[in-house]
Amino acid sequence: MLVNIILFVFGAVIGSFLNVLIHRLPREESIIFPSSHCPKCNTPIKWYNNIPIISYLLLRGKCRACHEPISFRYPIVECLSALSFVLIYSLFGFGLPAGKAGILDLGFYAYLFFTSLMLVAIFSDLENEIIPDEIIIIGIPVGLLWQWFSGNIAASVIGCALGFSILFLISQLGKWIFKKEALGYGDLKLAGLMGIWLGLDKLILALFIGYLFGAIWSLALLLLKIKKMGDYIPFGPWLCLGALISLFFGREIIAFYLAHFF
Secondary structure: OHHHHHHHHHHHHHHHHHHHHHHHHHHOOOOOOOOOEOOOOOOEOOHHHOOOOHHHHHOOOEOOOOOOEOOOHHHHHHHHHHHHHHHHHHHHOOOOOOOOOOOOOHHHHHHHHHHHHHHHHHHHHHHHOOOOHHHHHHHHHHHHHHHHHHOOHHHHHHHHHHHHHHHHHHHHHHHHHHOOOOOOHHHHHHHHHHHHHHHHHHHHHHHHHHHHHHHHHHHHHHHOOOOOOOOOOOOHHHHHHHHHHHHHHHHHHHHHHHHHHO
16 A cells, blocks of 8 residues: 555656646757746746645646646646556556566566656647657657567567558558548657557557547547547547557457457
8 A cells, every 4th residue: 555655646746747748848848947837927836836736736726826727637647647657566566577576677667658658648649739759759769678678679670660550551541532631640650659669469459449449539529519520630649548558458358359259
């Protein structure tokens, strides 16, 4: 229980930093300077007003200086980051893979790193309709290094090429059918990144889940007349959701499928 509490708190702090990345990377702003400030009035935020989750609740979602609303995205990302730390520990412990033990095992931190990248990609695409290149630039070499360390580098490289190629073919097919861009280039690069981290089998599962949930969401928006045909609907968040589900539960899902359908 104590470990989960510590991980939750630390995950919320990391989530606060992820919010900085989500807000600043698409705007090509420095993630270091200036310090945290209100995006509406630019007033610097004191440390006691910048405590993850708690400060948002105490301030009732408003800036202390100008009283303008603060995006609900901030506590959501902090909560999701905190919960992901606890979930990864609950599913895998500190030892990844092969049942190792000890907080210095790299696998635990590799999973946290990839999960953090996915959270930044999800909310950047939802809020700004862009997946920052920085996610790809840092995610690819770290992923390759981790897979080399784990002995899975061949499957990782093939997964990268396959992920990018599959979405490239889909984008070209969609462009031919609809006479417009069907997928953003960021989605293609994101699929390549996913292939590096997930490998072949989990990549295919992630793409399937992403397309399934993306199609359901798009259909719901159309039926509710929130969106109409031809409107832009971010697909990156659903790719990331598929990647996270595949990362956490991919083995079990694939094993269940093979046991019942083959």
